[in-house]
Amino acid sequence: MRTVDRPAHITAGVSGHVDHGKTSLVRALTGMETDRLREEKERGLSIVPGYAYLESELGVIDLIDVPGHEDFIRMMISGATGIDYLLLTVAANEGIKPQTREHLHIADLLGAGKGLAVITKSDLAVPGACGRVADEIRNFTAGTFMEGCRIIETSVNDTQSIDNLRMCLEQQLLNPVERNDTGQCYLPLDRVFTMAGFGTVATGTLRNGTLATGQEIDILPQGRRAVIRQLQVHNREEDTAYPGQRVAVNLRNVDRAGINRGDVLASPGYLKPTRLLDVELRLLDGPDDPPKYGETIRVLFGTSEVAAKLRILGGGQGQPGSTFAAQLDCERAVAAPVGERFIARSMSPVSTIGGGRILDNAPAKHRRSDRRVVSRLTRLASGDAAEVIRERVRAAGVRGMGIADLARSVNLAEEELAQSLDETECVFIEARRVMSGDAFNALCEQALAEIKEFHEANPLRQGQPLEDLRARLEDGIDETVFRFLVDHLATEDIIRTDKSLVRLRDFDPVEALNADERKIAGEIAAAFKAGGLQPPELNEVLQGNPQRKRLYRFLTETGELAPLHNRDTGRTLVFHRYSIDRAVRKLQRAYPNSTAFTMADARKLLDTSRKYAIPLLEYLDGQRVTVRIGDKRKLL
Structure with missing residues (x-):
């Protein structure tokens, strides 16, 4: 993940038991009122999370005042999600209470890594009470992420104590939690409303990625696409919002009924319902x-x-x-x-x-x-980036995974993914697609086993047709993976391949012929070679004999014989490779430097008839030896 370069920032959750002075503490620190609902003000307790912030030369601290009453723990969790720092408040006149304990458990489970304890209402406590509460806090936090944390006594009526707390918080900006940007936006929405002249506005703490005006985003889980019209951070219009910031997003052409608290704004395609x-x-x-x-x-x-x-x-x-x-x-x-x-x-x-x-x-x-x-x-829970990547790619099997999909699935920026891939033994099928090394090795072994089995079943065949091999491999293998597989095995000198066949490197079908078969194959080849560019009819040579037919196919697959189709007669003509090569050499000598020639010119030069010249020239066209231009041809 790439680190976002911007002013220091901390998102701090202010939690604790109901009526332990969280809202008053935030008001004293920031001058901002976080109880915004009429019911909150009438009842004197927070029902939904409240938001405020502190700004200094060192950076910005967002403060989230979470509800303390047990009836509103759901709202507390909503506010605590994504915090980096915890201010655990404990009233000096009451000490640790049930919601104090539950809030600390929740902050721990949600991954808050740092925090401090704030003893509130110190002016209401009897002498010695603050010391006893501090001891209680030390015992209570032992074994948690807040063990040994700093404990600060405060009273909203004591300006000096509030200044001390503010100074302590600002010092945390010197060593803030490092926030990362995977390039994918993730914004859980905690509030949605409409504003006259603007339309629908959604707010939340940006957990990942960045937001920018004009950017397209998905509204999930509905699956709608929207465009950001405007952004505000701390009541100021901004072009870009960064991870950890409280942000208000004005959405273009989105009705209030189409988006709700609890929904998510995310980069297009990043998340799926x-x-x-x-x-x-x-x-x-x-x-x-x-x-x-x-x-x-x-x-x-x-x-x-x-x-x-x-x-x-x-x-x-x-x-x-x-x-x-x-x-x-x-x-x-x-x-x-x-x-x-x-x-x-x-x-x-x-x-x-x-x-x-x-x-x-x-x-x-x-x-x-x-x-x-x-x-x-x-393995996915191990926290080892290379192991998590390896497992994700392994699960994709022979299909492999695209780099963009893999980065999204492991929540890493592509730059860090590229670094971690070096440790995974993954195989790059193409520039932006990888396969598990284990899966690819297994695929190679399967392919070699299939080719070997084909050779054993067809000892006189020159090789296995490529499409036949692909059809026998594991379901899901596409053309790109198959071509990469064949090219890899050929490059490693394990197989031999041409445009249509593949065989093991050491396989030689000639070795499978017995003496009688070699004699007959030699007779067949000699008959067509003797015929030159006016070869005998295929049926005359094969004589309807199954063995001679099998050996004829063997000779065509080895390339010694080339069957050509005569479109005029609809019959197959068979030329010996020697005759074709000799004809090409004659054409090269007679028509050098791309000199054009007609079919009649070639027929006369090669001393053959139209019946044989036309299929021969069409064969040479197909082999990219010649190219036809109108009624003429030239050598390539």
């Missing part, structure tokens, strides 16, 4: 009754929530704290890239049971006990 997802699922330690095979669970990723049947692969059952391969059968079509993280929640009672990441977003339906599928998904 699907109901099946192969995943790696990690269960939390807590559930006493882990989900079973076939159980319906809630799956949340991006800004979407969907019910899905859980199919645990490999024949076992999930245990608390375990990680395993599974397939999700969603109740409706969804769209998400490979590598996207998700949260799994039980249906009733509703609670977070685990999470994981998508390994394959276009799988076939699997049998529960298929260990090969489990092995394949284990």
Whole structure:
């Protein structure tokens, strides 16, 4: 993936238990109000994620204020998806609460890599309370990605404490999470609305790729195509939006009814709607009754929530704290890239049971006990780029994969894909198409076995027809792969081939003839050679004898005899190779330097009749020895 060169940027999620001061903290840090719904203001709690940002000379920090109430965990997950940094708030007068724990679990499952703990409402706590809460936080975060994190005491009524927190956040911009651009846009939508004079506007955190005005994008899972009219980032119109930024997208000619929260904007062709997802699922330690095979669970990723049947692969059952391969059968079509993280929640009672990441977003339906599928998904989950690429290409078999499709399937930019391909032993079938080295080697072995079998069954045939060989190879092999295969085997000096036949390098059909057959074949060849350019009739030479017919075909395949068709009589004339070569040499001497000649000129020079001259010249045309121009010809 190529690193995007732009000012430092962090997307920070502000999470914690309900009424632990998240919204007030964001307001104190930024001066922005994130509770925008009337119900939020009336109830004094956040229902949907709120968004604000901090700007400094070092860069920009987007702050996502996620709901803390247990009834709105779905909205919390939507807001936490894609964050790089977590501000875990804990009120000094209450300490760790249930949603504090669930929020940390969710942030961990969603891949947040850094964070700090903020003790809020320090002015409301009794003396010594902040110290006790800090100890509680240290114990609580032990063994998580936030172990040993910095802990800052704050009060929205203490300007100095807010300034300290702001300074700490800005220091994170000196070492931001490196964001990558695979060249493919992925924008889960968390809000859709209409604006007078603009039309439909969709907002979200750009997770991958870039957006630009005038760019075409897909609306998924509907599969509609749209064009970006305008972009805004932090209330400013921009020509381009980058990964990690909060962006508002004004879409041209899209009705509000045609797009919804939870939908996705993606580069054309990048994602396909699907109901099946192969995943790696990690269960939390807590559930006493882990989900079973076939159980319906809630799956949340991006800004979407969907019910899905859980199919645990490999024949076992999930245990608390375990990680395993599974397939999700969603109740409706969804769209998400490979590598996207998700949260799994039980249906009733509703609670977070685990999470994981998508390994394959276009799988076939699997049998529960298929260990090969489990092995394949284990390789995809390894995190080793070369191994993941190798597995994707291996799954494509003899069809191979185009570079663009492969890059999309592994979520890499083509530049990084090219670097990683060097470690995979993949074979380039053409400039932008690769095949697994194992698949290609197996195809080579199959082709050689087929050719050998043909030789054994047809010892007097000069070689196997190319089309016959292709028809016998694995289903799915196309002309490009077949030609590459034949050229490779010929270049490696394993086979010999011409325009229509292929044979093993050491195969010589003459060796298969016994003494009697060699004698008869010699008689047949000698008869046509003696006839020169007025050869005998084929039937006279073969005498209706099956053995002589078989040996005649052998001589034509070796090229010693050339059967030519006389269109005037509809009969086959057979010339010996010696006679044809001798005729060509005469024409070359008589008509050098592309001198033109007629059929009558050639007939007279070669001392033969029209009956033989016409098919001979037409044969030479077909062999690209001569070319006909009107009623004349010239040598090439």
